[in-house]
Amino acid sequence: MTAIEVRGLHKTYGGRKVVDGVSFEVGEGEIFGILGPNGAGKTTTVECVEGLRTPDEGWVKVCGYDPAAQRDEVTRVLGVQLQESELQAKLTVREALDLYASFYERPADRQELAERLGLLPHLRTRFGKLSGGQKQRLFIALALLGDPRVVVLDELTTGLDPRARREVWSLVESLRDSGVTVLLVTHFMEEAQRLCDRIAVLDRGRITALDTPGGLIGRASAAKEISFAAGTPLDPEALRTLPGAVSVRTEDGRTVVAGTEETVAAFVSLLAREGVTAGQLRVADASLDDAYLDLTGTER
Numbered sequence: 001m002t003a004i005e006v007r008g009l010h011k012t013y014g015g016r017k018v019v020d021g022v023s024f025e026v027g028e029g030e031i032f033g034i035l036g037p038n039g040a041g042k043t044t045t046v047e048c049v050e051g052l053r054t055p056d057e058g059w060v061k062v063c064g065y066d067p068a069a070q071r072d073e074v075t076r077v078l079g080v081q082l083q084e085s086e087l088q089a090k091l092t093v094r095e096a097l098d099l100y101a102s103f104y105e106r107p108a109d110r111q112e113l114a115e116r117l118g119l120l121p122h123l124r125t126r127f128g129k130l131s132g133g134q135k136q137r138l139f140i141a142l143a144l145l146g147d148p149r150v151v152v153l154d155e156l157t158t159g160l161d162p163r164a165r166r167e168v169w170s171l172v173e174s175l176r177d178s179g180v181t182v183l184l185v186t187h188f189m190e191e192a193q194r195l196c197d198r199i200a201v202l203d204r205g206r207i208t209a210l211d212t213p214g215g216l217i218g219r220a221s222a223a224k225e226i227s228f229a230a231g232t233p234l235d236p237e238a239l240r241t242l243p244g245a246v247s248v249r250t251e252d253g254r255t256v257v258a259g260t261e262e263t264v265a266a267f268v269s270l271l272a273r274e275g276v277t278a279g280q281l282r283v284a285d286a287s288l289d290d291a292y293l294d295l296t297g298t299e300r
């Protein structure tokens with residue numbers, strides 16, 4: 001089953017195309033990430049999915065409904081994360097839950113939701129007094145009040161400390177486990193790598209890659225990193241000319257060779273040939289960070 005279908009989306013502001021032919025599908029129960037540099041068109045794209053903006057060209061379906069024309073139907077199936085500025089600082093958590101529950105014919109059980117999101121101890125706390133992690137948990141609760149089949153989360157963990165971020169990640173995973181489809185906009189590679197089943201990399205309004213995190217990493221020109229103690233007696237030139245080697249650098253007292261599977265095999269042969277033992281040898285997969293920089297050619 002397809003939960004979200006986006007076809008040939010275009011949006012122009014002041015003569016500049018900010019979304020330029022974006023198409024993708026999100027399967028039911030999937031966590032689908034949209035990753036890209038500032039101004040890539042991520043928010044514009046997801047706001048077209050939410051029905052908050054109307055595309056110049058192209059169309060969107062959410063659970064088969066058109067967000068622009070079938071608002072009521074879409075409201076019933078889609079949960080949208082609010083931005084911080086959209087809640088009054090003086091509203092308590094309970095009041096916010098009550099207010100947003102009143103928007104739905106059959107809202108989810110508020111008590112159960114508050115419990116699931118760890119908000120029970122904060123029901124009487126005013127929004128303005130909540131920590132960053134608590135605010136985000138409240139936003140997730142509000143997005144889930146209509147018992148949606150699909151939720152859109154835009155930069156959910158921006159500004160959170162690592163512990164709060166991990167808590168929010170666990171919540172998103174539990175959403176998926178309960179069958180909810182998640183469309184997630186993020187700047188964080190670690191977040192995308194951990195949570196997303198598939199990721200669309202958006203750059204200057206176009207999707208430049210769409211794959212699983214593992215698939216994207218596999219496309220990085222240097223899919224493997226070999227590192228070892230810098231004192232290991234190996235000729236730098238011999239390292240640079242290993243087949244598939246992309247770069248050789250020194251980092252924190254270690255020599256790091258970026259390359260491919262072939263580089264790793266050739267490196268092992270080189271050690272055997274030279275009769276050298278590489279101190280503190282490690283071979284690691286490239287990260288989504290490396291793949292992202294390769295795919296967008298942009299610094300985040």
Ligand SMILES: Nc1ncnc2c1ncn2[C@@H]1O[C@H](COP(=O)(O)OP(=O)(O)OP(=O)(O)O)[C@@H](O)[C@H]1O
Nearest residue numbers: 013014018036037038039040041042043044045187
């Ligand atoms: N209503 C608008 N009017 C004019 N320009 C806009 C409007 N909305 C967005 N833009 C421009 O469109 C481009 C894409 O914006 P968008 O917010 O979709 O990008 P983004 O990928 O979400 O960026 P960020 O990661 O910084 O949030 C930006 O250059 C932005 O300035």
